[in-house]
């Protein structure tokens with residue numbers, strides 16, 4: 001009888017705790033969504049595009065081994081290229097996140113989710129943007145254990161074990177934060193970065209270091225570029241009219 005009573009009390013306590021955690025996260029998301037709706041601006045017709053490049057001596061590509069896990073080893077031939085600094089022959093930088101820090105209103109989250117894949121024991125994409133309240137679908141494509149350790153500071157951090165191939169976990173962020181680092185505690189080389197924004201005005205540079213931010217309403221904006229090795233660039237300001245396409249380039253100085 002006494003044991004039964006204790007078990008019942010424990011079950012009720014567990015339910016209450018779970019309920020509270022869920023409610024608080026939902027409330028935060030709802031507040032974020034309401035806040036966005038109140039100040040929601042419509043998308044515009046201006047754009048800002050440009051290139052991010054490295055000045056000075058472009059570093060060579062570092063290589064590392066993934067042989068510690070036979071599942072990872074089987075998916076690569078030999079050493080794997082480090083993704084910290086990737087440039088083309090001209091020094092144009094890939095995987096740089098360019099985003100608006102000032103001048104943009106808040107926008108509701110898109111209904112489409114953002115995918116983060118773990119394949120060949122690498123994260124793909126290595127750098128990506130996402131909006132507050134937008135779903136992040138984290139997928140394990142490998143037949144081995146990964147854990148997704150999100151090192152958020154402003155948002156809640158989390159650490160999710162994903163032992164099975166095909167497993168999908170969904171997460172959402174409630175506040176703007178950039179960068180947010182993710183790492184795998186099983187495979188020390190695995191890491192990637194997200195930028196969480198309250199507007200859709202961000203882009204990640206491609207192989208040729210280029211980026212384009214579309215849909216800007218006419219106005220004055222401040223932009224920065226962030227790169228995992230070189231940090232945040234000096235801010236640049238740009239004014240755009242409706243339908244105007246402006247160019248803004250960023251450079252980082254390589255350590256010599």
Ligand SMILES: [Cu+2]
Nearest residue numbers: 146184186187
């Ligand atoms: Cu892993």
